[in-house]
Amino acid sequence: MQRLINFLRGTVTLEAKGPFPERCFNICAAEGVGFWGAQQVDETRVRFTVARWDRKRAAALAERAMCTVRVVEQGGLPALLWQLRRRYGLLAGLAVLLALISVLSRFVLVVEVTGNETVSSSRILAVLQEHGFGVGSYGPEVDVRDLSNQVLLEMEELSFLTINLSGIRAEVIVREARPTPEVVDEDQLTEVVAARDGIVVDVDAIRGRETVQAGQAVLEGEVLISSMLLQESPDGSGEIISRRQVRAEGEVWALTRRVLSAATPLSALRAAGEEPDWSGWGLNFLGRRLNFYGDGSKPDTGCDKIAILYPVTLPGGLALPFGLWQVTGRAYAPAAVDADAAERWLRALLDERLALSLDGGEVLARDWQVTRTEDTVTVTLTAQCLEQIGRTVVLTE
Numbered sequence: 001m002q003r004l005i006n007f008l009r010g011t012v013t014l015e016a017k018g019p020f021p022e023r024c025f026n027i028c029a030a031e032g033v034g035f036w037g038a039q040q041v042d043e044t045r046v047r048f049t050v051a052r053w054d055r056k057r058a059a060a061l062a063e064r065a066m067c068t069v070r071v072v073e074q075g076g077l078p079a080l081l082w083q084l085r086r087r088y089g090l091l092a093g094l095a096v097l098l099a100l101i102s103v104l105s106r107f108v109l110v111v112e113v114t115g116n117e118t119v120s121s122s123r124i125l126a127v128l129q130e131h132g133f134g135v136g137s138y139g140p141e142v143d144v145r146d147l148s149n150q151v152l153l154e155m156e157e158l159s160f161l162t163i164n165l166s167g168i169r170a171e172v173i174v175r176e177a178r179p180t181p182e183v184v185d186e187d188q189l190t191e192v193v194a195a196r197d198g199i200v201v202d203v204d205a206i207r208g209r210e211t212v213q214a215g216q217a218v219l220e221g222e223v224l225i226s227s228m229l230l231q232e233s234p235d236g237s238g239e240i241i242s243r244r245q246v247r248a249e250g251e252v253w254a255l256t257r258r259v260l261s262a263a264t265p266l267s268a269l270r271a272a273g274e275e276p277d278w279s280g281w282g283l284n285f286l287g288r289r290l291n292f293y294g295d296g297s298k299p300d301t302g303c304d305k306i307a308i309l310y311p312v313t314l315p316g317g318l319a320l321p322f323g324l325w326q327v328t329g330r331a332y333a334p335a336a337v338d339a340d341a342a343e344r345w346l347r348a349l350l351d352e353r354l355a356l357s358l359d360g361g362e363v364l365a366r367d368w369q370v371t372r373t374e375d376t377v378t379v380t381l382t383a384q385c386l387e388q389i390g391r392t393v394v395l396t397e
Contacts, residue, residue: 003214010052010076013037018067021046027061052078077341087183108137109168109320110285116174119157124172127151135321136286139165188394191248193227194218195391198254208248223388255364258357260350263378266337275330277303282325284309289325304330332350341379343370346379354383361387 004170016024021044028035028048032333035058037049050058059069109133113121128134131150133142148161156162160175192208199218212218231242282291289307311323347368356361365384368376 007076010078011049011072011074012052012055013047013049013073013075014055014062014069015041015045015047015072016062016065016067016069017045017064019044020065023065023069024048024058024067027065028058031057031061033058035060036161047072052076084196093096105167107168108133108139108142108165108170109135109322111135111170111172113172113174115176117176119155119174119176123154124151124161124174127154128172133163137170139170176263189227189245189247190392190394191223191227192250192252192390193357193393194220194222194224194252194254195389196220196256197386198256198389200224200252200254201373201386202253203250203254205248205250208250212252218254218389225250227395249392250390251388253386254387254389256361256387256389258354258383258385259380260353261347261378261380262349262381263376264337264342264346265376266339266342267334267375268337276306276328277331279326279328282327284311284321284323284325286321291325291327303332339372342377343379346377350379350381354381354385358385358387360383 018024022040024046025035025038025048028050032280033050033054035048035050035054035094037047039047041047048058055071062069090238111128112126113124116124125134128147128151131147133147142163142165144163144165147163151161152158157177159173160173164171164173192205195220198217200212200218201216202216203210203212203224205225208227209229210224211226212222212224218224225248227245227248229244229246231244278291282289284290306328308326309323311319311321313319363383363385367382369380369382371380372378
């Protein structure tokens with residue numbers, strides 16, 4: 001910051017020559033003239049730098065120390081403008097640049113999100129954008145309190161949000177809400193039913209009455225653990241003397257059969273060749289791309305587009321929403337797909353689908369069926385699984 005101030009006000013490096021040149025430092029310090037960069041050139045000469053407006057005063061004080069003074073170097077914005085005084089185009093460009101910097105410094109150009117762990121930054125930024133805040137927003141007009149309240153009302157997963165505006169940078173600080181523990185209504189009646197067909201292996205009823213046994217086949221929707229508790233007569237006659245309903249809970253493990261299938265064609269469109277068929281440049285301005293080439297409207301279908309952004313980056317790595325886009329495209333051409341590779345891909349895909357659908361279950365056996373034609377490959381997976389099929393449902397009155 002001090003360097004910027006010195007550049008704007010201008011600096012002058014002076015050389016004092018005399019029998020005791022170091023006395024210049026003492027006199028300037030005593031009179032309150034700020035200087036820096038002091039150095040001893042030799043026994044009779046010293047150099048030091050002062051602000052441009054302190055030049056005459058420092059020279060007069062050096063003369064009091066019986067020294068002669070000469071200007072060694074001038075720097076800063078005033079000296080630069082003096083050198084460019086006859087170059088009107090450069091001066092006009094510099095004036096426009098300074099005006100642009102002055103104007104843009106009041107707009108938000110960088111938005112960063114901190115404090116989030118499970119909620120993605122892109123979702124938070126998208127909600128802020130819906131409420132009119134993002135890159136390009138006019139900083140002095142942002143009502144942080146009102147904006148924060150609106151976002152918190154929409155995003156229940158956040159408990160706190162505020163925005164710190166500092167020049168062109170906006171830091172969005174959030175705190176995520178703690179998940180509300182699930183409250184179980186003990187008075188609510190439930191039953192455990194079968195989520196799919198299967199053969200029961202084990203029934204673990206925490207509460208309620210078991211209606212199936214190990215080795216029994218059940219159908220989807222069949223009651224496995226009933227909410228109705230029955231009390232039989234103590235004389236062994238089997239007569240039901242009382243009934244009471246409770247909240248049924250428990251797990252039922254069963255052997256199940258799952259069938260999954262997927263197919264893929266043996267021909268596909270791929271980018272032809274390594275060299276691009278066309279290329280162009282565009283300007284990135286506040287997140288919007290302005291193309292400089294006539295083919296910028298080329299559709300994404302039928303060609304492979306690759307866009308690389310070269311942003312303007314400030315010292316320290318802060319990327320601004322300005323820069324250049326380099327866009328290249330390669331036309332698609334029909335290409336044959338290896339049947340064995342397609343089969344391996346389909347097998348991996350079906351295995352992944354099966355693992356996601358089991359939710360903690362176990363695959364006991366797999367049976368694969370592959371059908372190949374001239375145009376497609378079809379893979380069918382039949383799996384024998386051990387999984388928990390009990391699903392709790394609420395009884396309606």
